Amino acid sequence: MDFTFTEDQLLFREAIGRFLSTEASPENLRDIWSNEQAPIDNLLEQICAQGLSALSIPEANGGLGMGDIAWSLMTQELGYYAVVDQLADAAYVGAGLISALPNTVALKAEYLDKICEGKLRLAIGHECSPLVADAQLAGVLLMQHNNEVHIVSPDNVRITPNASIDTSRRLAQVDWQPSDKTCAASGEEGQIIWQETLNRGALSVAGQLLGLAQRMLDLSVEYSLQRKQFGKEIGSFQAVKHQLADVAGKIEIAKPVLYRAACSLENKHPLSDIHVSQARNFCNDAAALAARHSIQVHGAMGYTWEVDLQMYMKRSWALNNTWGDSTCHQARVQNYVLNTDVDLAPSKTFEVMS
Amino acid sequence: MDFTFTEDQLLFREAIGRFLSTEASPENLRDIWSNEQAPIDNLLEQICAQGLSALSIPEANGGLGMGDIAWSLMTQELGYYAVVDQLADAAYVGAGLISALPNTVALKAEYLDKICEGKLRLAIGHECSPLVADAQLAGVLLMQHNNEVHIVSPDNVRITPNASIDTSRRLAQVDWQPSDKTCAASGEEGQIIWQETLNRGALSVAGQLLGLAQRMLDLSVEYSLQRKQFGKEIGSFQAVKHQLADVAGKIEIAKPVLYRAACSLENKHPLSDIHVSQARNFCNDAAALAARHSIQVHGAMGYTWEVDLQMYMKRSWALNNTWGDSTCHQARVQNYVLNTDVDLAPSKTFEVMS
Amino acid sequence: MELTFSKEQQNFRLEVREWLAANVPKQKLPTYDTKEGFELHRQWEKKLFDATLSMVMWPTKYGGRGCDLIDWLIFEEEYYGAGAPGRVNQNGQLLLGSTIMEFGTAEQKARFLPKMASSEDMWAQAWSEPNAGSDMANISSKAELHGDHYIINGQKTWSTRAIYADWAFGLFRSEAGSKRHHGLSFLLVPLDAEGVTIRPIKALDGEDAFAEIFFDNVKVPVENRIGDDGQGWHVAMATAGFERGLLLRSPARFQQPARRLVKLYRDNKAVADRDASIGAAVAKCWSDAEAYALSAYNTVGRVNNGEKIGAESSLNKIFWSELDLLIFQTAMDILGATGQLLRSAELAKEQAYWLDGFLFAQAGPIYAGTNEIQRNIVAERVLGLPKK
């Protein structure tokens, strides 16, 4: 029983954070939010140049073989700097999906190599949403059709962009036709891949939401120390203090829930679905309260396009229903607790004894 | 359209409040909470001497014919002074029940006269609860058996007291046998009587809860002006201010909901069930928050038997599930909103147009 | 207590209902935070005015029809119930209108009110300043009296609708060296006057919903002052209470989205009920909106009986702003992944209504006095807790 990260994992997180703090600064982010395409390419190229796209690829395929546990730190950094979907979707969720494909799939090794080299952009279409993120950028689309995994070329799909509140997101409907030729996995195998992919996507979002919550909290603390009302920094008013303390509380309690879910996913724990959804519920909560209290602390400034807060806030609202609606994650936990006859004794937190 | 009380109604409320402030002072109340029986008799006699037991009795029977609208003010005073169940149950709910009995019921006129004179104590056993309040004191018990109203003598029942957290309440199980002889109404007539009685009981409790909420707020404001911490009255801390302001908000919003329900009941509005349950939800909420924030403002003192707060707080917890559990009132409103196809247009607040 | 409408009230309701059914544009107008939308809303206001439905409570001589507050509540119920356009000139009509009605001279009334009712004149408010947000008495924009006119200098901010409006109204410090609430004057300033510069502020949705206004030696005639010199705070606050709050946010404004939320829930029951708490939240939204309506009718009755209404407006403000958040948040929870889509997105049908409302609801606890300030007011003025 050791619920901590290794020194390496923590140092790696720190390094990524340092890198992103310059490459994904609020100014750069604002560019991405304001323009259509180019700035994402720059950022993604920088990121690939750092080898970040190779993180999840198995060591056998030339990657770093980084697992879900380490990613639960990484995704927080991605959230904190509001990095666009593509990175986590390709380097983490997509790489996981491709790694899980049967070795008989001809393109598997090639794709893993390309991701390693930062030369493949992926989009994943899961039935939990009618929207696919970054479909327009994708070199290959991984599409769900019931239990089947299909590998689809962008040439064979119709992509209809759907603009959203987070303008750094490129969401689209993707119309396509499943065929035997595109099918890379099916039956129980396909089902397990999609189940794991949904969990990984949801966990990736959970981490990002937590990072976003922390960013909103930091911005609010900073603002509350600058802004004066009635002759005092607003951060000295008890109402402001308590609002921000409550956000800190939501963030702290969400962390271990996120980490446990990551550990379960990495170890294929039978309750991974529940643990991931629990993580999502806590991280959704933290991000929602952070947004709510941050805009309040920012006052009228918080309602403007001008302050950085708006980007992180909108992204948190958008991600809240990405890789599974918030209600679907609530439902998985509620069903487990309310509609099963599992004994939920205190001793069962980690043990699944019979 | 006139959503206000008459001068008379308001003056009457004031007079009752003045009377109760001496007769049902916290010291007297503490006596009732600490001893078994005698003090209730004193209080009830005082109250009957004032003619309060005759309020609801139709004028034709020598009473004041006071309706539900006026009672929605009265019950708030009863709550504010935490007057025992017997008064509202006999003079308001019970009197209403008896008045609604068919005139063929031999004892009807006699009972109405006796209530007028303050000589009849009633207990009402409704199937919404296995507990009957003040059964031990009752000269007659009005018992529900499906749609039937039974008038039962205390000689023919077995009463098992059940002690509760509000020691001024005398709750009991009542074992009894329905018979043709005890049956005073049945069929549709009985059903309507019980439906109206539940609504009246629930509304009586709603008013009392609102009065209790106001009392708890007043006690807390008073305490927060006396108690000092860190060299200042605790009432000057923003956290305390906001907690108490929120209680005031819950109380204010509950009032018109209570009054509308009273008006609906008095006028046999087809949505009386919904309106009464809405009133209960809002008044339950107000009392619950008042208790929560009052004990917080009182600090450790609030957790003691010694402060008056505890009596009002416990009574609010007890009444919250009296004359219908809180979940049953939530259910009536939720069903109406969620599971019907009624159009809830803004114009429908008072109109039931087709 | 009598909770039914008179024959006259019912007739008025039916008249409004029929007129709206015939005249409300089938297609939602573009937002009035764009030039095009602003003009279309101005045209709509003119149409309302021509039917004497623009300011139903105003005297007929100023373009109204002399209705009382109950009629006004009825009007609002029908107006929102019909999904009619937002009121682009409401800051003038609802906030400034009452002030001029109470403190304006006969000339000022005749000069300003009819054109306000018809929206020939569009009005922007100019209250806040960079250092006078919640602490409104901290105003530092100056107005120097020179014979028959003031020269004003300074900066206002968060001025809603100022980009396209014709006029602004606000408080200016007319007594040099005065402090807090003293020495302020309530002035009306034409926005095309020399020395006025307007710089838009983009709101959360990217539209120019507010502006900063800079005054550089702007000349304003004394006839544009409401009330006496130095009495501006008194003038501004006198109508700041219950009625102003109610006019700004009538119950129907919340009952209509609550009604739509119930429909959204019923239409998506299977999805929504995956999370058990959604149904309870939907019912609460509807019930809260109705409670707010009941509260309004109750208070109007007491006002009509001559009762003074105090800090209820602070409680109302807190209540409706939190209700608004709950309504639109719950809708977002039901909509799930598509809730984030903008109006232009192909998959967005009803979504844009909810997203717009969700964004706007975020500002509710902030504008018109933050909810923290409102709670302080309740604690100090209603409950008697100490100021410091």
Add this chain to the structure above:
Amino acid sequence: MELTFSKEQQNFRLEVREWLAANVPKQKLPTYDTKEGFELHRQWEKKLFDATLSMVMWPTKYGGRGCDLIDWLIFEEEYYGAGAPGRVNQNGQLLLGSTIMEFGTAEQKARFLPKMASSEDMWAQAWSEPNAGSDMANISSKAELHGDHYIINGQKTWSTRAIYADWAFGLFRSEAGSKRHHGLSFLLVPLDAEGVTIRPIKALDGEDAFAEIFFDNVKVPVENRIGDDGQGWHVAMATAGFERGLLLRSPARFQQPARRLVKLYRDNKAVADRDASIGAAVAKCWSDAEAYALSAYNTVGRVNNGEKIGAESSLNKIFWSELDLLIFQTAMDILGATGQLLRSAELAKEQAYWLDGFLFAQAGPIYAGTNEIQRNIVAERVLGLPKK
């Protein structure tokens, strides 16, 4: 990260589980706030001690078995999971115990710890004073040093368990004229000493759960001082952080009622589901309790790695006290009309468990530093917001 238990840990769990299965009284003990209940709990503690299960983390020489914090969490899971009696001597064992372990002399450890582990000595805390509640540094009870002993005078209040306890521990002002945190000494006082008067305070449930303690020239030998003269605040605070908070309220303390709440819900599903929000609340209670457990394991891991844990204990305090309220409030909502019944009532079966817990939960946000104080601490020490 490795979230499974070692063979040794599993064996320890099974040993505890089996011992408890064989020894936990079938019938719930009467409350320890009565004389009879107090004695029965003392006997239970002796039994635990004899099985070296009283203070599993203490060194064997003081009656423990030298377990680490993970073992302790396991012990607590089994202890609460088995519905074993409340720990009557916990203020001594968990709060004072750690302090003596860290600051006591070898003599003091040998003198106090074993009898504390066996509950031969029962301990009451004596922190609060009438004017030093949330503001603990406001202590005014005096201790004058006279050679080899102190003479103490003053009053303590909210002293849990003081009525039947043998000893009390607390802070006394030993430097005349000193202010705030300075000049305080940490003293252990036998409650049968001459000059000690104890007056019970009835708690919400009518039982004598607390007491006031009056000290009238009470003589306390210098050997009863923990740490140096005037260093009392430092001594008291050093162990006031994460570990003390965790010991006071282990996760299992909340997981067990959450588990029972789930069962209560499942057994009364039809009734509970009348209000759609109940199911969601039940699931949240369980999930929150589990999150608190995860948080404890995570923090223990970091402590074991030598990390310093700061204001997390303030966040924990807020979290568990609010969770406790939600658990028992939700149970009350499910129980409905019978929830108000006392243990003696015929219809009360499980009800008394819930009502007792509901009452006790009310105090959670108040004791051990009110939640308002905790939020201030988080804002100031974690977020760096200004003090004033």
